[in-house]
Amino acid sequence: DGGITQSPKYLFRKEGQNVTLSCEQNLNHDAMYWYRQDPGQGLRLIYYSQIVNDFQKGDIAEGYSVSREKKESFPLTVTSAQKNPTAFYLCASRLNGELFFGEGSRLTVL
């Protein structure tokens, strides 16, 4: 089946550790996105990539990093510089104006 796969679904991290969230798509979409979701705050854009080897900061990029070495993959690293990393992270890809979302990764910092 075509779609977007995010892993892990749940992740726990100690303060001061970096963690990388995986996002893979087999939809052959060029553009991919990372959003952060917090209760009562909707979705906020962290980073996006229109094409391989290119990516742009979104509204809340501080403390995060990404790479886009392959069309299928857009991993997000939550660094120790991110002050409040506990959240639900959603990856999406885009085709013709429509976003297709993965099932999300819930990160909890202990």
Add this chain to the structure above:
Amino acid sequence: GDSVTQMEGPVTLSEEAFLTINCTYTATGYPSLFWYVQYPGEGLQLLLKATKADDKGSNKGFEATYRKETTSFHLEKGSVQVSDSAVYFCALRMGGRSGGSNYKLTFGKGTLLTVNP
């Protein structure tokens, strides 16, 4: 900047009740408008959309009409079911049909709907 305002939840209804979730927007120009739904523990799915004024989007019994004069895109359903329990997000997008390099969705904060049997 562009923004979307949704009615605050949570909204609790009995099965077969009528649903309205209000959504208004602020944007320079004429955005495309979307409703996304998020079922418990899952990502978001596109529910419906409208790309120009007076367009009506519809899907799974849900409807929303793009009202330029009131800058609104209210979501309605005539008879809700327990399976409609989810969080609903209104969103807008500026830019061209495919969006190009400036494609960006702006989301509202979401409205939690709970439907009781």
